[in-house]
Amino acid sequence: MSRRARIEAAFAxxxxxxxxxxxNTRVAVVSMEPRVALAHYDKTTE
Incomplete structure (x- = not known):
């Protein structure tokens, strides 16, 4: 007996x-308001 037949027999x-x-109508799970910060430190300009 195949696996599929055993499963169908169990349901029957x-x-x-x-x-x-x-x-679920979401295309991608992405928050509208990200909680992140991106920075670049340049030691020569400080």
Missing amino acids: GAAHVTKLDIV
Whole structure:
């Protein structure tokens, strides 16, 4: 018996089966307000 057939048999014999579709509309998980600072120190100008 293949793995897929064993899985399908397990679901067929289950007392309860729940199906859940989750939709996430984000294209990228990026915060709108980044909490970062970027600096460049030049010793000759200080």
